[in-house]
Amino acid sequence: MSDSTQLDSPTRLLVVIVNYRTPGLTIDCLHSLVSEVRELPLTRVVITDNASGDDSVEKIQTVIENEGWGDWASLQPLERNGGFAYGNNAAIRIALESPNPPPYILLLNPDTIVRPGALQALVDFMDEHPDVGIAGSRLEDPDGTPQRSAFRFHSIFSELEFGLRLGIVSKILSNWIVAPPVSDETYQTDWVAGASMIVRREVFEEAGLMDEDYFMYYEEMDFCLQAKRAGWSCWYVPKSHIVHLVGQASGVTDTKRPPKRLPQYWFDSRERYFLKNHGWLYTAGADAALIVGFGLWRLRRVIQSKPDSDPPNFLSDLLQNSVFLKGREQPPQLVQNTAGIGKS
Numbered sequence: 001m002s003d004s005t006q007l008d009s010p011t012r013l014l015v016v017i018v019n020y021r022t023p024g025l026t027i028d029c030l031h032s033l034v035s036e037v038r039e040l041p042l043t044r045v046v047i048t049d050n051a052s053g054d055d056s057v058e059k060i061q062t063v064i065e066n067e068g069w070g071d072w073a074s075l076q077p078l079e080r081n082g083g084f085a086y087g088n089n090a091a092i093r094i095a096l097e098s099p100n101p102p103p104y105i106l107l108l109n110p111d112t113i114v115r116p117g118a119l120q121a122l123v124d125f126m127d128e129h130p131d132v133g134i135a136g137s138r139l140e141d142p143d144g145t146p147q148r149s150a151f152r153f154h155s156i157f158s159e160l161e162f163g164l165r166l167g168i169v170s171k172i173l174s175n176w177i178v179a180p181p182v183s184d185e186t187y188q189t190d191w192v193a194g195a196s197m198i199v200r201r202e203v204f205e206e207a208g209l210m211d212e213d214y215f216m217y218y219e220e221m222d223f224c225l226q227a228k229r230a231g232w233s234c235w236y237v238p239k240s241h242i243v244h245l246v247g248q249a250s251g252v253t254d255t256k257r258p259p260k261r262l263p264q265y266w267f268d269s270r271e272r273y274f275l276k277n278h279g280w281l282y283t284a285g286a287d288a289a290l291i292v293g294f295g296l297w298r299l300r301r302v303i304q305s306k307p308d309s310d311p312p313n314f315l316s317d318l319l320q321n322s323v324f325l326k327g328r329e330q331p332p333q334l335v336q337n338t339a340g341i342g343k344s
Contacts, residue, residue, distance in 0.1 A: 011102040012042035013123060013198075014095050018087030019110050020050040023059040025245070026110040030063070030073060036119045037072050043119070044102070045073040046091040050081040083265075084194065085210035085219045092209060101201055107220075108242075109195040113142075115241035122198045122240045125186070133203040133232025134224055136192025137240035138182075147244055148179040149196075150189040150236035153225060154273065156285045163293025166300075189236045190228070194220035196242040199227075206230045211276075218269040225277060261312045267321035280323060287322040294318065 015033065019026045026047060037043045049057050057077050064073050078090055088107055095101055104126055106119065118137060125135055139149040152158065157176035161169060170177065197220060207230040210223045224234050274283035294315055301308065319325065 010042055010100045011044045011095070011098075013040060013044070013104045013106060013119065014091070014102040015043065015045040015106045015108050015119075016088050016091045017045065017047045017108050017110050018050060018084060019047055019052065019056055019060065020081060020087075021052045021054050021056060022110045023052075023054075023056040026056075026060055027063050029108065029110055029112055029114070030060075030069065032112075032114040033073075033119075034067075034069070035116060036114055039117075040119055040123065043072060046076055046095075047073070048076045048078055048087045048090050050078050050083075050087045052081075082212060083215035083219075085214055085223075086212045089209045089212060092204060096201065096204060103201050104198055105201065105204070106196070106198045107194050109244065111245040112139075112195055113243035113245075115243065118196075118240040118242055122196075122237055125235070125237045125239075126198060126200060129235070131233065132235050133200050133207075133227045133230075134192065134234040135198050135237045135240075136189075136234070137196035137242040138236070138238040139193060139195055139242050139244040142243050142245075146182040146238075147246065148182055149193040149244075150180070150183070150187075151178050151191050151193075151221070152176065152180065153190045153221065154178055154270075154286070156282065156289050159286045160289035160293045163290045163295075163297060165293075165297045183236070184238055186235060186237055186239070188233055191221045191224035191234055192236060193244075195244050196240070200232070203227050203230070203232050207232070214269045214272060215265040216269065217266050218273040222273055222277065259309060259311045262314065262317065264321075267317060271321060271323065271326070275323070283323050287318070287324065291315070291318050291322065 017026060017029060030045065030047075033045060037045070047060055049060070057075060061075050064070055064075065076091055076094075078087065080086075092105055095105065104123060106122065108114075122135055122137065126132060136149055139147040141147065155176055157173050158178045161173040161177055164170075207223070207226040210219050211226075214222065227234065271283065274286050278286075298310075298315060300306075
């Protein structure tokens with residue numbers, strides 16, 4: 001099941017899919033890649049399995065063998081569920097150390113369906129723009145409705161805007177809103193969703209692999225920030241269409257179900273991002289902005305009888321995980337969790 005033999009041969013594009021107890025989604029994603037692989041010679045796909053502990057490995061391996069995909073797809077079982085960055089890095093590390101390291105690596109969620117020409121559009125864009133380090137696809141619902149997938153870095157102002165949700169404040173802080181409206185144009189952005197993100201090999205060589213101290217969430221934003229600091233730009237490429245079944249891999253952000261309480265690793269990842277990249281004082285400002293803003297929003301929601309669509313216990317969880325109560329230490333690495341690892 002190892003992918004080492006496969007990467008001994010020349011590879012132009014390596015696609016990495018991290019599976020955790022979602023074999024059906026992963027197999028559907030592989031089916032959507034068949035024609036893409038045919039159109040893009042020297043494309044390889046590696047599925048890493050984050051110690052699912054179910055029948056994921058057997059199911060995926062059986063499909064690869066029965067469908068005759070072994071010449072381009074392989075499975076790499078891992079010893080533990082170390083999270084999204086860990087699962088991707090396991091395959092990327094082998095690829096970078098191989099005799100023929102691929103010029104491009106695509107991180108692809110298991111809960112995605114690749115539209116025809118989506119991978120070609122990303123590769124063509126990277127070929128035409130050698131100064132670009134990262135590019136992301138247009139993510140969309142099955143009916144074609146676009147999802148926001150190009151973002152700005154989180155900041156004190158973005159935390160205040162997100163928490164407060166007041167029209168006039170959002171207008172004033174429009175340049176700091178994390179998720180701007182979806183655009184049909186190709187443009188440079190701060191970071192893109194890890195559900196479909198192509199990365200030039202040199203970015204990993206110069207900025208390093210993804211930070212495995214994030215279990216899930218914020219790691220792709222952190223990675224894009226490290227790439228930017230190393231001199232690489234990030235772009236949104238809407239010509240590349242990828243269906244994203246939001247929340248199907250993680251179960252956290254599924255908009256089709258009532259909101260769930262956010263898991264501990266979400267709060268750990270958020271705090272880690274701010275502490276690592278901006279220090280304690282800035283993190284304190286970001287925490288205060290979100291707590292105060294969200295607290296005022298909750299009060300206004302009750303007064304105005306607005307529907308409650310927030311995750312349960314969000315305000316109390318924010319307080320408990322803020323630097324005001326946890327101090328200056330960065331959150332510890334989470335090495336084991338029962339949640340999924342697809343980026344949603």
